[in-house]
Amino acid sequence: MLSAGRALSVHTAAARLPRSGQNPIPEIKLTTPTRKPIRLARRIREIQISPTLAVMNRAQKLAAKGIDVVDFGPGEPDFRTPRSISEAGKRAIDEGNTKYTNVLGTTALRSAIADRYKSRYGAHVAMENVIAGSGGKQELFNLMLALVSDGEEVIIPAPYWVSFPDQVAFAGGIPVFAKTEAAEGFRPRLDQIEAVATDRTRGVILNSPSNPTGAVIEEDELRRIVEWCAAREAFLVFDETYEFFVYDGHHHASAMQWFNDHPETVVAVNSMSKTFAMTGWRLGYAVGHRDIISAIGKIQSHSTSNPSSISQAAAVEAFHGHDDDVHRMYEAYCERREWLVPAINAIPGISCSAPDGAFYIFPSVSALFRGNVHDSTSFANFLLDEARVAVVPGTAFGGEGHVRISYATSMDRLREGVARMAAAVKKL
Numbered sequence: 357m358l359s360a361g362r363a364l365s366v367h368t369a370a371a372r373l374p375r376s377g378q379n380p381i382p383e384i385k386l387t388t389p390t391r392k393p394i395r396l397a398r399r400i401r402e403i404q405i406s407p408t409l410a411v412m413n414r415a416q417k418l419a420a421k422g423i424d425v426v427d428f429g430p431g432e433p434d435f436r437t438p439r440s441i442s443e444a445g446k447r448a449i450d451e452g453n454t455k456y457t458n459v460l461g462t463t464a465l466r467s468a469i470a471d472r473y474k475s476r477y478g479a480h481v482a483m484e485n486v487i488a489g490s491g492g493k494q495e496l497f498n499l500m501l502a503l504v505s506d507g508e509e510v511i512i513p514a515p516y517w518v519s520f521p522d523q524v525a526f527a528g529g530i531p532v533f534a535k536t537e538a539a540e541g542f543r544p545r546l547d548q549i550e551a552v553a554t555d556r557t558r559g560v561i562l563n564s565p566s567n568p569t570g571a572v573i574e575e576d577e578l579r580r581i582v583e584w585c586a587a588r589e590a591f592l593v594f595d596e597t598y599e600f601f602v603y604d605g606h607h608h609a610s611a612m613q614w615f616n617d618h619p620e621t622v623v624a625v626n627s628m629s630k631t632f633a634m635t636g637w638r639l640g641y642a643v644g645h646r647d648i649i650s651a652i653g654k655i656q657s658h659s660t661s662n663p664s665s666i667s668q669a670a671a672v673e674a675f676h677g678h679d680d681d682v683h684r685m686y687e688a689y690c691e692r693r694e695w696l697v698p699a700i701n702a703i704p705g706i707s708c709s710a711p712d713g714a715f716y717i718f719p720s721v722s723a724l725f726r727g728n729v730h731d732s733t734s735f736a737n738f739l740l741d742e743a744r745v746a747v748v749p750g751t752a753f754g755g756e757g758h759v760r761i762s763y764a765t766s767m768d769r770l771r772e773g774v775a776r777m778a779a780a781v782k783k784l
């Protein structure tokens with residue numbers, strides 16, 4: 357326990373850096389030494405601090421010293437939120453639209469989301485099937501708390517987005533990984549999921565397009581997984597945060613296409629963050645069975661309550677006619693991806709296939725491991741020291757031997773970063 361007068365000082369120098377994109381962890385230092393270790397709850401010990409953040413925090417410290425680091429870490433668009441969406445947020449403030457809303461979100465927003473799922477996927481959903489929260493991350497977290505009981509297993513294809521396993525563990529569940537193959541572009545298959553299923557399996561989390569691999573699941577495979585989950589009375593949480601960023605003729609299939617047949621099974625999670633470059637507005641949502649939605653609404657009512665009324669007003673505007681803005685961002689990602697994939701493959705020892713979607717590549721770097729550079733974390737540290745280039749170690753995503761490179765950055769920075777990487781790896 358902290359005694360009176362022993363203040364906590366939170367050093368957030370790194371947090372003030374522009375475009376961190378990785379939620380830097382504030383360094384917490386006690387102003388006087390502690391006599392006893394702080395007694396923390398068991399659940400906090402179950403959660404890992406991601407190695408992603410450790411490398412990213414180092415990169416941010418270097419940048420804070422004025423060192424020019426090419427940052428391939430951020431998982432956020434480098435574009436500004438489209439102007440008229442921001443204007444809608446400003447209008448909400450000016451018009452006094454700054455009060456609590458319904459815990460699950462405003463009628464206008466929830467109806468707009470339901471309409472979108474009706475028209476995109478033919479799903480029979482209304483606003484009762486929708487909850488808006490402070491980010492897709494929050495709704496994923498709420499879903500695990502609502503659906504997973506102690507000791508139940510949740511299958512997650514690996515490589516996976518960093519928060520999935522910890523969210524399952526926090527809820528008392530056990531994350532179980534279904535390994536996907538680099539040679540198949542990391543696209544998940546039903547047989548990989550079946551291979552790790554047990555009688556304790558409670559559900560599956562799928563993310564397509566995937567962060568970090570960019571894999572987009574095949575439509576037939578997805579249908580089979582939905583049916584398999586339904587037959588076992590398992591849930592399928594389907595995270596389609598990157599739904600609009602799919603390339604080379606690949607097609608985004610959503611598990612919501614089968615919602616009408618399996619409403620107890622499928623829950624979609626989505627976000628304003630990537631589609632509309634709205635990461636800082638903190639707005640995401642879930643769409644599913646109304647009993648699941650009201651269960652997670654109960655959790656939300658005792659934690660954050662409604663997401664920001666201002667962000668909700670901006671999101672309603674986003675859903676009305678901003679396809680051109682999304683397309684403009686999509687075209688920029690296409691151009692960068694087309695340049696980046698061959699440029700990275702031209703560096704001896706680094707190889708990757710062209711990812712189907714999202715805005716990441718996930719190349720293998722294990723052919724370069726030698727001496728002190730023996731895994732993805734030491735490789736990322738080496739790149740930071742030798743090239744002043746920040747990448748995210750694959751181990752954070754259950755993909756050791758790889759690193760994640762985000763191309764949500766300008767062509768100039770991509771060229772600079774790749775040139776530095778090519779020069780640095782010659783020293784290995």
Ligand SMILES: Cc1ncc(COP(=O)(O)O)c(C=O)c1O
Binds near residue numbers: 431490494563626629
């Ligand atoms: C796969 C995936 N799901 C969910 C999220 C959460 O996004 P947000 O909380 O910003 O809506 C992210 C963000 O990086 C992501 O990559």
